[in-house]
Amino acid sequence: MRGVALLDKRRRGFLFNPPHASPLRHAQPTKDHPLQRRVTFDNRLLPYLLLAPQVAVTLVFFIWPAAQAIWQSVHLQDAFGIRSEFVWFENFTHVLSDPNYLDTLKVTIVFSVAVTVLAMGVALLLAVLADSKIKGARAYKTLLIWPYALAPAVAAVLWMFIFNPDIGSFGRALRALGYDWDYRLNGGQALVMVIMAASWKQVSYNFIFFLAGLQAIPRSVMEAASIDGAGPVRRFWTITFPLLSPTTFFLLVVDMVYAFFETFGTIHALTQGGPGKATETLIFRVYQDGVVNNDLGGSSAQSVILMVIVIALTAVQFRFVERKVHYA
Amino acid sequence: MLTRRKFALLTGAATTSALLLAALPGAALAQQKTVVEFWHGLPQPLGGQLEQIVKDFNDGQQAVQVNASYKGSYPETMQAAIAAFRAGNAPHIVQMFEVGTATMMAAGPAVKPVYQLMEETGASFDANAYIPAVKGYYSSKDGKMMALPFNSSTAIMFYNKDAFQKAGLDPAKPPATWPELVDAAKKLKASGSSCPFTTSWPTWVQLEQLGAIHNTPFASQANGYGGLNAELKIDAPLYVKHVQALIDMQKEGLFKYGGRDNKPDALFPSGECAMIQGSSSLRSRIIKEATFAWGAAPLPYWPEFANNDPKNGIIGGAAFWVMTSPKRTPAEYKAVSQFFTYLAKPEVDAKWHMDTGYVPVTLKGIEIAKAQGYYEKNPGADVPAAQLTRTPTTENSMGLRLGNLPEIRNIIQEELEKAFQGQQDAKQALDASIKRGNTVLRNFERANKG
Numbered sequence: 001m002r003g004v005a006l007l008d009k010r011r012r013g014f015l016f017n018p019p020h021a022s023p024l025r026h027a028q029p030t031k032d033h034p035l036q037r038r039v040t041f042d043n044r045l046l047p048y049l050l051l052a053p054q055v056a057v058t059l060v061f062f063i064w065p066a067a068q069a070i071w072q073s074v075h076l077q078d079a080f081g082i083r084s085e086f087v088w089f090e091n092f093t094h095v096l097s098d099p100n101y102l103d104t105l106k107v108t109i110v111f112s113v114a115v116t117v118l119a120m121g122v123a124l125l126l127a128v129l130a131d132s133k134i135k136g137a138r139a140y141k142t143l144l145i146w147p148y149a150l151a152p153a154v155a156a157v158l159w160m161f162i163f164n165p166d167i168g169s170f171g172r173a174l175r176a177l178g179y180d181w182d183y184r185l186n187g188g189q190a191l192v193m194v195i196m197a198a199s200w201k202q203v204s205y206n207f208i209f210f211l212a213g214l215q216a217i218p219r220s221v222m223e224a225a226s227i228d229g230a231g232p233v234r235r236f237w238t239i240t241f242p243l244l245s246p247t248t249f250f251l252l253v254v255d256m257v258y259a260f261f262e263t264f265g266t267i268h269a270l271t272q273g274g275p276g277k278a279t280e281t282l283i284f285r286v287y288q289d290g291v292v293n294n295d296l297g298g299s300s301a302q303s304v305i306l307m308v309i310v311i312a313l314t315a316v317q318f319r320f321v322e323r324k325v326h327y328a
Numbered sequence: 329m330l331t332r333r334k335f336a337l338l339t340g341a342a343t344t345s346a347l348l349l350a351a352l353p354g355a356a357l358a359q360q361k362t363v364v365e366f367w368h369g370l371p372q373p374l375g376g377q378l379e380q381i382v383k384d385f386n387d388g389q390q391a392v393q394v395n396a397s398y399k400g401s402y403p404e405t406m407q408a409a410i411a412a413f414r415a416g417n418a419p420h421i422v423q424m425f426e427v428g429t430a431t432m433m434a435a436g437p438a439v440k441p442v443y444q445l446m447e448e449t450g451a452s453f454d455a456n457a458y459i460p461a462v463k464g465y466y467s468s469k470d471g472k473m474m475a476l477p478f479n480s481s482t483a484i485m486f487y488n489k490d491a492f493q494k495a496g497l498d499p500a501k502p503p504a505t506w507p508e509l510v511d512a513a514k515k516l517k518a519s520g521s522s523c524p525f526t527t528s529w530p531t532w533v534q535l536e537q538l539g540a541i542h543n544t545p546f547a548s549q550a551n552g553y554g555g556l557n558a559e560l561k562i563d564a565p566l567y568v569k570h571v572q573a574l575i576d577m578q579k580e581g582l583f584k585y586g587g588r589d590n591k592p593d594a595l596f597p598s599g600e601c602a603m604i605q606g607s608s609s610l611r612s613r614i615i616k617e618a619t620f621a622w623g624a625a626p627l628p629y630w631p632e633f634a635n636n637d638p639k640n641g642i643i644g645g646a647a648f649w650v651m652t653s654p655k656r657t658p659a660e661y662k663a664v665s666q667f668f669t670y671l672a673k674p675e676v677d678a679k680w681h682m683d684t685g686y687v688p689v690t691l692k693g694i695e696i697a698k699a700q701g702y703y704e705k706n707p708g709a710d711v712p713a714a715q716l717t718r719t720p721t722t723e724n725s726m727g728l729r730l731g732n733l734p735e736i737r738n739i740i741q742e743e744l745e746k747a748f749q750g751q752q753d754a755k756q757a758l759d760a761s762i763k764r765g766n767t768v769l770r771n772f773e774r775a776n777k778g
Contacts, residue, residue, distance in 0.1 A: 076774060077775060078434065078776045079410050079431055080413055080414065080435045080436075080438040081413075082435070082437060082438060083775065083776065085775075100764075166598070167594065167598070184586070184587045184591075185585055185745060185749055187749065274588060274741070275742075275748075276742050276743075276746040277742055288738075291407055292403055292735065293735040293768070294431065295732075
């Protein structure tokens with residue numbers, strides 16, 4: 001849904017000006033806003049009633065848990081919640097002064113950037129290829145969308161059966177060739193593997209959007225460029241890519257959020273953050289500290305930090321990257 | 329003033345309810361049956377075997393109905409119970425893995441100790457019926473039983489007899505000491521084995537069990553039994569020597585690191601690794617999957633640290649804890665104690681042991697299994713119990729009572745992995761583990777004192 005709303009921003013102002021709908025009456029352009037159509041309701045209560053479900057959902061599933069996380073993050077509690085002590089920002093100083101936490105932050109940045117770039121790059125390449133006139137394009141498209149239907153943990157188990165050095169087909173083959181493949185002990189290999197597994201999952205999603213974006217590009221523009229003698233590469237960079245930029249920007253935001261928050265299942269099933277802490281990301285550590293280690297204060301402090309990071313990241317993306325986006 | 333009309337109404341109501349009660353004896357009986365919620369963390373097939381025991385209990389009497397439900401893995405069950413307690417809705421009984429023991433003991437009002445439950449409900453309960461290593465693990469500082477032991481395991485070694493034969497080793501004589509194990513591993517490697525030796529549960533087997541067997545403290549304050557202010561002591565020469573030996577063996581291709589927790593289990597039944605040290609409960613999987621002759625043996629020891637007198641190993645597995653809730657009634661506690669009395673019967677224990685491969689937790693349970701000829705029919709099945717009972721428990725072989733032990737186990741696994749990658753030596757790995765582990769212990773102490 002979010003995707004649709006964002007993509008529709010090419011009709012600027014969609015989010016703020018509700019489209020025509022029956023209980024609404026469109027007033028004449030006012031003096032203050034001569035070019036804006038304002039919507040008024042006959043009934044004073046109706047607008048609030050219509051807003052209520054959305055507000056309730058936001059309150060219950062975002063504001064309330066977020067407030068709880070903030071409350072927890074300034075308290076020190078035992079697992080059962082019997083003893084609770086207000087400790088100001090001690091949980092935060094503790095987390096931020098932990099060298100392991102800073103390492104985890106580095107791993108997260110490498111992981112997220114790699115996943116985003118890889119997932120978007122591969123998806124774009126596949127979408128461009130699938131968009132061209134080839135035999136069996138439908139079959140390709142269907143097959144490429146399949147991985148999205150898999151739960152992350154299931155996908156990770158599949159990867160394990162391929163790459164495990166002892167029981168995985170590819171893992172065994174690598175070792176047979178004399179390459180010392182063992183992600184259980186080699187941090188670099190482990191990180192590469194979780195990046196590939198996490199990206200593979202997201203390629204399908206990106207592919208659908210890129211393909212839809214590509215199909216929306218008018219053929220006439222491409223044909224005109226062809227007649228002018230532009231080759232496929234030139235056409236791609238000067239026409240396709242700029243016209244795809246709203247899709248690309250939307251996917252950039254979504255993929256970043258995916259890499260930060262939704263790759264937990266993949267990492268949990270594949271490496272559990274190891275070896276050492278080589279594949280431990282921030283979200284994995286939040287789980288580890290909160291659920292496994294029963295350190296609710298520390299875990300909540302990390303959640304709050306993570307929330308701030310993602311809000312900042314999204315704000316930066318909208319502020320600076322979006323400027324380069326060309327809405328048709 | 330009681331008017332005539334009101335009077336008529338009242339008598340009418342009274343007659344109706346009396347009639348209802350008389351007409352529904354079944355409903356009245358059902359209300360008398362006390363319901364006990366029991367959450368466990370055993371996946372199939374073990375979960376089904378546990379639920380069968382619950383069913384046997386339910387069928388054998390009229391007063392109590394125990395509802396067993398599977399709540400996911402041990403850590404998930406623990407989380408579910410904690411969350412339920414916070415919501416004022418804790419189950420009557422929860423199965424908790426052994427590393428959660430300190431957390432449960434520190435939980436204070438959230439838990440009703442088993443000795444207290446049995447006393448209050450007037451049930452007879454003999455803590456000395458249990459194997460000392462089991463009793464010790466679940467006892468408070470003053471020796472009182474806090475939880476009901478049920479499914480316990482311990483760490484032992486399994487070895488591939490065919491691979492031993494091929495390497496020119498005596499299949500009837502598994503290595504008893506670490507130097508012997510290193511020699512055996514060299515011969516196995518020379519005969520073409522790509523993995524002479526591996527270990528599951530690296531922290532539990534290679535450090536916790538090692539300390540108990542060699543009567544060396546894992547932590548101060550009698551491994552944490554003495555108080556929350558315990559500190560890790562795994563930089564003792566025994567641990568440094570042992571971890572360095574593992575690192576060296578790994579470099580020479582004699583030891584293969586197979587991952588955390590029970591991940592390496594698969595390496596033995598597949599025939600890849602010739603020796604594995606892991607949970608005694610691995611036995612049933614080996615029986616099912618292995619296509620070679622194999623044997624079971626106690627964990628080896630270092631002669632210079634054990635004085636050739638290795639102590640008993642410690643246990644793993646889980647126990648049953650009684651949880652409190654604002655709405656508990658005495659009748660419910662009574663029902664729980666009835667169920668526990670049933671579970672504590674040596675026959676139930678022996679049957680569970682023989683069906684599942686867990687260690688018997690009662691001394692009489694071992695006797696029953698022996699009397700039924702179980703160990704003659706299943707050679708090697710007596711190794712875990714023998715290792716658990718071979719000496720009286722010492723301060724260092726009773727078990728560990730450390731807060732957030734799951735986290736400490738993971739920290740040690742992480743530091744070992746860094747050492748096996750060649751980033752640090754044994755001393756550095758153990759020093760780093762102590763530093764990080766002590767932080768965990770201090771946090772637990774702070775959150776749980778007072």
